[in-house]
Structure formats: structure tokens, C-alpha cells
Amino acid sequence: MRLADQMQENVGIALDAIRASKLRAALTILGVVIGVSSVMSMATIVNGIQGQIVNAIEQAGPRLFYVFKAYDGTPVNPDSPPAWIRIRPDLQEAEADRIGRLPEVAYAGLWGIVQGRIEYGPVRTQAGRIYGADDHFTDVIGGDLVLGRWFSRSEMASGASVAVIPEDLARDLFGRATPLGKVIKVGGRPAEVIGLYQPAKNVFEPPGVETAAIVPFRMLDQQFTLDKSNAVFIAVRGSAGFTVAASQEATMIALREMRRLRPADKNNFDFVTQDQILRIFNRLTGAFFLVMVTLSSVGLLVGGIGVMAIMMVSVTSRTREIGVRKALGATRRDIMLQFLFEAATLTGIGGIIGVAAGLAVGRLAALVLKVSAPTPIGITVIAVAASISIGLVFGIIPARRAARLDPVEALRYE
Numbered sequence: 001m002r003l004a005d006q007m008q009e010n011v012g013i014a015l016d017a018i019r020a021s022k023l024r025a026a027l028t029i030l031g032v033v034i035g036v037s038s039v040m041s042m043a044t045i046v047n048g049i050q051g052q053i054v055n056a057i058e059q060a061g062p063r064l065f066y067v068f069k070a071y072d073g074t075p076v077n078p079d080s081p082p083a084w085i086r087i088r089p090d091l092q093e094a095e096a097d098r099i100g101r102l103p104e105v106a107y108a109g110l111w112g113i114v115q116g117r118i119e120y121g122p123v124r125t126q127a128g129r130i131y132g133a134d135d136h137f138t139d140v141i142g143g144d145l146v147l148g149r150w151f152s153r154s155e156m157a158s159g160a161s162v163a164v165i166p167e168d169l170a171r172d173l174f175g176r177a178t179p180l181g182k183v184i185k186v187g188g189r190p191a192e193v194i195g196l197y198q199p200a201k202n203v204f205e206p207p208g209v210e211t212a213a214i215v216p217f218r219m220l221d222q223q224f225t226l227d228k229s230n231a232v233f234i235a236v237r238g239s240a241g242f243t244v245a246a247s248q249e250a251t252m253i254a255l256r257e258m259r260r261l262r263p264a265d266k267n268n269f270d271f272v273t274q275d276q277i278l279r280i281f282n283r284l285t286g287a288f289f290l291v292m293v294t295l296s297s298v299g300l301l302v303g304g305i306g307v308m309a310i311m312m313v314s315v316t317s318r319t320r321e322i323g324v325r326k327a328l329g330a331t332r333r334d335i336m337l338q339f340l341f342e343a344a345t346l347t348g349i350g351g352i353i354g355v356a357a358g359l360a361v362g363r364l365a366a367l368v369l370k371v372s373a374p375t376p377i378g379i380t381v382i383a384v385a386a387s388i389s390i391g392l393v394f395g396i397i398p399a400r401r402a403a404r405l406d407p408v409e410a411l412r413y414e
Helices: 002-020 022-060 093-100 137-143 153-158 167-174 217-223 244-258 272-315 319-327 332-369 375-405 406-413
Strands: 063-067 105-116 118-120 128-135 144-148 162-165 183-186 188-200 211-216 232-238 270-273
Touching: 002 022, 002 183, 002 332, 022 162, 022 272, 063 244, 093 105, 093 244, 105 217, 105 244, 105 270, 118 167, 118 211, 128 137, 128 217, 137 232, 162 183, 162 406, 167 188, 183 211, 188 211, 188 217, 211 217, 217 232, 232 244, 244 270, 244 332, 272 319, 319 332, 332 375
Parallel strands: 128 211, 162 188
Antiparallel strands: 063 232, 063 270, 105 128, 105 232, 118 183, 144 188, 162 211, 183 188
């Protein structure tokens, strides 16, 4: 009971001191708010992005994987690729057809991606992804065809200039007018709109790299310059009843046979699974988050130094008060706890305000990025605890100084 009463008394004294020096306290709290809000906003954004990536993988399905000519996690310059990539053969449609006939594989298709704008009359969109694919696009990427149709066999075989575009992009280009049958420019090439596509809501695509259009792969191959190392791949979906490992093994054997590789030869192609994509993304976001937390910690450190400076000033200005309390029987421990509680209260208030501000900024950024950003409960608790701990750590020196004051000298202080 005595401990609880003492804590309540110290918190009351701390709040009275804050009210007595509002500007000084506000400036001290501001430093903590900036540091904590930076950490919280970064944690909220990264949390939301990671969640969307996981949802996208679940949407596409665990049996999906890709075959690349070469894949090492970092893009290469297509004009001067390294020697180990140059000696590898390009992926061919015949290889995708052979893989697609395997019993362990439900679908395989040769796809490509380029960046380009969509134009209709004076309206021009930002650059986005132009996929060269086939009528199984939604089976791999997700989403739905909401109007029109996909490519016919003859259109895919001939590389006809037709396109399926996202529904929201069609609204930007045509307003309420029907887009079907209209001729647009896809990356500067004319194409007839034959369908509207609604992307899956949980597919993460940051602004600037949204899907702009889907065209037949042969149109993309014939009319665009494709980077065969990074931008052309075989999308493969394993059959139900087979593991991803079994589907990959069957795919690997088929490709090795078609390329006449001997048992001692290494594969001259690479597999990329959904798990690999997620691991690479987590590594990148983890490094980004670590850098941002480190920078934010500098703000917390500055805030802590500010707390120590303010508390040193507070001890000096309240020397007579300390002397009176000691004369009335307060021990060194009582005085030290008083100033430690005051420092912890300052930083605790700053931590709570910083958490609220950081969550608000994170939610706003998530809305701009079009991702779902749940509240990171663990980081929230850690942020508040860290802010209070900073007050305790940086408040020790002023508190000890106050506790060591001689009561007689303190009462004489002017």
C-alpha cells in the first residue's frame, strides 16, 4: 500500500511540474513523439505490405512456380549480361508446351513483361506492367474478367493486336463509354480492347507498377524488345495431388531432356517459387525496416538527451522545494524516485502521442499504397515501453543530483 501511495504521489507531483512548465515540457515531449511516431509509421507500413504479399501468394496458390532463363535475385543489364547468362539458351514456347503436357503440371505458359503507358486520344496513363500472356492469366495472377473475353486460340497463335485492360484504367480512359472495340495504344502500339480485368484485391502492386494491359505473348514478342533474361519466364501451376517439389522435378527432367543436358551438366535454367519471392521480399523489407528504426532511434536518443537537459534545469529551479521535502523527512530514495517518475511521465506521454501519430501516418500511407495495414500490437507495446525506459535512463543523472543535495544548502538556495 505504501509503495502504491508513493507511486501515486510521485505521478501527481510529476503532472504538477509539467503543468507548471508547459512549454518546456511540450518541447521535451515533442522530441520523443517524433522518434516514436517514425518507428510506428514504418512498422505499420511494412506490416501492411508484408501482409499483402502473403495474401497475394495465397491467392495465386501454393502450387505456382516460375522457370527463368537466369534468376539470382537482382536484375541484370540486358545489354551486357554476365557470361554465365549469355551462354544459357532462351526459354521457348515449345518448352512451355512440353511442360504443360506433364501429368504433374496443370498449366504452363511462356509469359513476358515490359513497362509501358496506355494511351487513348489525349489521355495517357502512367507507366505500368504490360503482360504478354494467354487466356489463363487469372488462373496464375488471380482476379476476374468482368467484361468481354480473353484471347482466342487464333489471336494467341498469330500475335494479334488485342488487349485486356484493368477496369479502373478503362474508367480513366473512357469514362462511362463502353471500351470494348476501342483501339488504344499499348506501349505505343495499337491494340483493340476486347476485355476488362478486375485485379485481385489482395495482390500487392505499389503505385507505378500496376498491371496496365494483358496482350497475347506473341504480340509482345513480335512488337516489343524483350529482355530474355529477366522479363521472359514460364509460369507453371502444379496439378492437384502433387507437391510443388514433384512438379518441379518433373519440369526439370523435361527441360533437361529437351536441352540434351548430360547427368553431370548443371541446369541452364532457374526455378523461382512463391516462397523464394517472399523470402527475398522479407529480406529487403527487413533491411529497410532496420535502417528506418536505426534512424528513428537517433530521434529517440535526441529526445532522451533533451529529457536529461530539462530535468537538470528542473532540479536547479526546484532546489528549495527539494530542501523543504528533505527537511520534512523525505529520503534520498524518495527524491530520486520523484524525479525519475517525472522523467518517465514526460517520455511516457510522448510515447503515447507518438504511437497515435505514427499509426495515423502509417494508415494514411497504407491508403495511398492501397494496402491493408493492421495495427502492429507488439511494436506498439515496445514503443511505449522504450519511451518510458528512455525517461528512466536519461533521468537517472538529474535524479541522483537532486537526491544528493544537502537540505541546509538547498533551503538557502535563491
